[in-house]
Amino acid sequence: MTEVADVSFALPRGRRPADPLPGFRIALVATLFWTGLIVVLPLAALIMRPWQEGIGAMTAALQDSRMFAALRISFVSAFIAALIDVPLGVILAWALVRARLPGRRIIDALIDLPFAIPTAVTGITLATLYGPQGWLGAPLAHLGISIAYTATGIVVALMFVGLPFIVRSVEPVLRDLPPEFEEAAGLLGARPRQVVTRVVLPALLPATVTGFGLAFARGIGEYGSVIFIAGNQPFHSEIAPLLIVVRLQEFDYPGATSIAFILLVASSLCLMGIAWLRRRVARGMVAGAAP
Amino acid sequence: MSVRIETLVRRAPGAAEKVLLRGVSLDVPDGGFVALVGPSGAGKTTLLRSIAGLDAPESGHVIIDGRAVEGLAPRERNVGFVFQNYALFRHMTVAKNISFGLDVLPRRKRPSKNDIAARVTELLTLIQLPDLSQAYPERLSGGQRQRVALARALATGPRLLLLDEPFGALDPVVRRTVRAWIRSLHDQLGLTTILVTHDQEEALDVADRVVVMQDGQIVQDADPQTLEQEPATPFVMEFLGESLRFEGQVSAGRFVPNQMNVEAFSVAGLVDGPATAMIRPHEACLENTGADTTVHRIGARYGMARLSVDLGTRMVEILRPETEAATLPAAGVSLVIKEARLFRDGKLAWAGGLAEDRPAHDMAAQI
Numbered sequence: 020m021t022e023v024a025d026v027s028f029a030l031p032r033g034r035r036p037a038d039p040l041p042g043f044r045i046a047l048v049a050t051l052f053w054t055g056l057i058v059v060l061p062l063a064a065l066i067m068r069p070w071q072e073g074i075g076a077m078t079a080a081l082q083d084s085r086m087f088a089a090l091r092i093s094f095v096s097a098f099i100a101a102l103i104d105v106p107l108g109v110i111l112a113w114a115l116v117r118a119r120l121p122g123r124r125i126i127d128a129l130i131d132l133p134f135a136i137p138t139a140v141t142g143i144t145l146a147t148l149y150g151p152q153g154w155l156g157a158p159l160a161h162l163g164i165s166i167a168y169t170a171t172g173i174v175v176a177l178m179f180v181g182l183p184f185i186v187r188s189v190e191p192v193l194r195d196l197p198p199e200f201e202e203a204a205g206l207l208g209a210r211p212r213q214v215v216t217r218v219v220l221p222a223l224l225p226a227t228v229t230g231f232g233l234a235f236a237r238g239i240g241e242y243g244s245v246i247f248i249a250g251n252q253p254f255h256s257e258i259a260p261l262l263i264v265v266r267l268q269e270f271d272y273p274g275a276t277s278i279a280f281i282l283l284v285a286s287s288l289c290l291m292g293i294a295w296l297r298r299r300v301a302r303g304m305v306a307g308a309a310p
Numbered sequence: 311m312s313v314r315i316e317t318l319v320r321r322a323p324g325a326a327e328k329v330l331l332r333g334v335s336l337d338v339p340d341g342g343f344v345a346l347v348g349p350s351g352a353g354k355t356t357l358l359r360s361i362a363g364l365d366a367p368e369s370g371h372v373i374i375d376g377r378a379v380e381g382l383a384p385r386e387r388n389v390g391f392v393f394q395n396y397a398l399f400r401h402m403t404v405a406k407n408i409s410f411g412l413d414v415l416p417r418r419k420r421p422s423k424n425d426i427a428a429r430v431t432e433l434l435t436l437i438q439l440p441d442l443s444q445a446y447p448e449r450l451s452g453g454q455r456q457r458v459a460l461a462r463a464l465a466t467g468p469r470l471l472l473l474d475e476p477f478g479a480l481d482p483v484v485r486r487t488v489r490a491w492i493r494s495l496h497d498q499l500g501l502t503t504i505l506v507t508h509d510q511e512e513a514l515d516v517a518d519r520v521v522v523m524q525d526g527q528i529v530q531d532a533d534p535q536t537l538e539q540e541p542a543t544p545f546v547m548e549f550l551g552e553s554l555r556f557e558g559q560v561s562a563g564r565f566v567p568n569q570m571n572v573e574a575f576s577v578a579g580l581v582d583g584p585a586t587a588m589i590r591p592h593e594a595c596l597e598n599t600g601a602d603t604t605v606h607r608i609g610a611r612y613g614m615a616r617l618s619v620d621l622g623t624r625m626v627e628i629l630r631p632e633t634e635a636a637t638l639p640a641a642g643v644s645l646v647i648k649e650a651r652l653f654r655d656g657k658l659a660w661a662g663g664l665a666e667d668r669p670a671h672d673m674a675a676q677i
Contacts, residue, residue, distance in 0.1 A: 199397035202364050207411035208385045208466060221401040
């Protein structure tokens with residue numbers, strides 16, 4: 020969006036080359052209006068709110084070790100979940116595109132389901148499944164592994180909601196990968212494993228990083244599916260979004276918005292880092308990417 | 311590296327009734343430059359892919375240097391292959407693309423880093439792009455990508471080079487340069503080259519031998535000169551260039567066209583019966599006979615004027631030297647065939663020139 024705006028201001032008035040998109044100005048105004056109304060305005064309110072009662076709330080928030088523990092749990096869990104989702108998602112995308120699996124269409128539809136199910140339902144389902152008496156929880160408990168009501172449970176829930184992002188990012192790129200790439204590599208003497216590691220995976224890397232970024236971002240903000248399985252013990256399995264709700268229930272609005280503000284800043288930095296990483300790995304593959 | 315192909319059969323996957331190759335046999339000697347030509351769907355790319363091992367034929371043999379290669383994976387065949395879309399690895403620099411074949415060698419066979427770098431430099435010089443080693447394929451022009459793809463295919467030193475429509479995506483001027491350059495590279499490195507193209511002119515210009523394919527079969531396999539003079543079927547004649555076709559009858563050693571205002575000519579030794587005469591546009595001239603025809607000039611090329619002749623029931627286009635065209639009348643001419651090939655039952659029955667026994671164009675020049 021900002022790019023569009025930059026272009027229109029950079030060119031002298033009336034000298035803009037003809038654009039095939041009809042009504043460029045209307046489109047621009049509508050885009051700016053809606054993004055302003057839907058994205059920028061709430062964010063602005065969020066950024067303003069913590070300071071309204073002076074900087075006391077913010078300094079209090081910055082000294083709250085419970086908040087930092089919650090932020091750490093949120094970011095680390097989201098990171099681990101997204102990281103585990105990467106190989107799973109790439110393999111799933113591979114199976115959908117390349118392997119002639121029976122019931123491929125059904126699997127294809129199932130992958131999007133985490134998008135559609137209310138997150139609370141996901142959370143309750145996972146909590147039941149991994150609970151001490153659950154289908155998976157009971158056998159795991161015998162092995163001495165407990166997932167529900169621990170930090171591991173958070174990762175499991177975030178993996179569930181994050182997986183479709185990886186699959187859906189990688190799948191179209193894999194589908195469009197010309198078979199000649201692999202054939203050329205084979206003809207040049209690459210063994211099948213080398214074809215995958217040197218040609219296919221690097222070609223999928225930018226899409227994988229995008230998918231990772233999306234899953235990670237979603238994981239930081241995820242609330243519904245996590246709180247039922249996490250146990251929510253402060254310092255151990257309490258995520259930042261939950262702490263915000265806790266503060267709200269305590270009528271501590273400046274405290275809640277302070278956490279939200281810090282969460283926002285940290286998330287923005289993470290996403291910027293991922294965008295930078297994506298540009299780096301996409302070097303040479305996209306016209307105009309950083310050299 | 312010689313290549314022998316014996317009765318190769320290949321059906322389309324999933325559609326057994328559609329046969330892509332119908333028992334194709336071909337012999338390419340060591341050092342040969344062979345072009346496979348034909349319309350799309352003729353099976354030429356399938357044949358090329360079978361040689362490389364990218365396509366598995368149902369039956370038949372591919373023998374490279376006296377060794378049957380059916381069981382061998384593409385990587386074990388050591389052939390250089392250039393794809394139509396070049397298939398350069400987009401995430402690698404030009405240098406990395408070129409050295410790929412060396413980089414993937416097992417450690418004990420792999421040359422040292424310095425040797426690989428030296429080989430890349432050598433190949434970059436060979437393809438005349440010494441400064442582009444660190445560029446990404448995205449930034450290269452079509453002709454440059456083409457040459458990088460070729461260098462990549464040559465890096466491991468294969469003796470056999472397979473090119474699938476290598477000039478398809480290039481503009482005509484670059485095409486001609488790259489074509490000549492590939493031919494000189496072939497001679498310089500002593501390669502055996504098989505080239506697939508749908509452009510017959512390209513094939514005739516560059517190859518020692520041209521193999522014309524149609525419907526999964528080889529229709530004719532000959533040197534360019536033979537193809538020009540004695541095409542095996544009307545299809546070959548039509549495919550190799552602009553042609554004119556006249557149906558007619560042979561009687562008493564003369565071919566009499568059904569088309570009015572086209573002169574009969576002698577075809578000594580051919581039995582009577584129906585036949586099809588085919589000529590190239592420059593193989594006919596015009597003679598003033600007072601016939602009810604008109605002539606228009608519509609273009610020029612290589613010092614030849616292109617003339618559109620209205621024969622009454624049909625328009626034909628022929629090529630005549632500019633000097634002759636300048637003196638031609640605008641109407642009242644007949645078409646005189648000076649050189650022709652006669653086909654009967656879809657096969658070449660007679661080929662010959664008629665200029666000696668009929669000094670036709672001299673007469674036209676006098677008028």
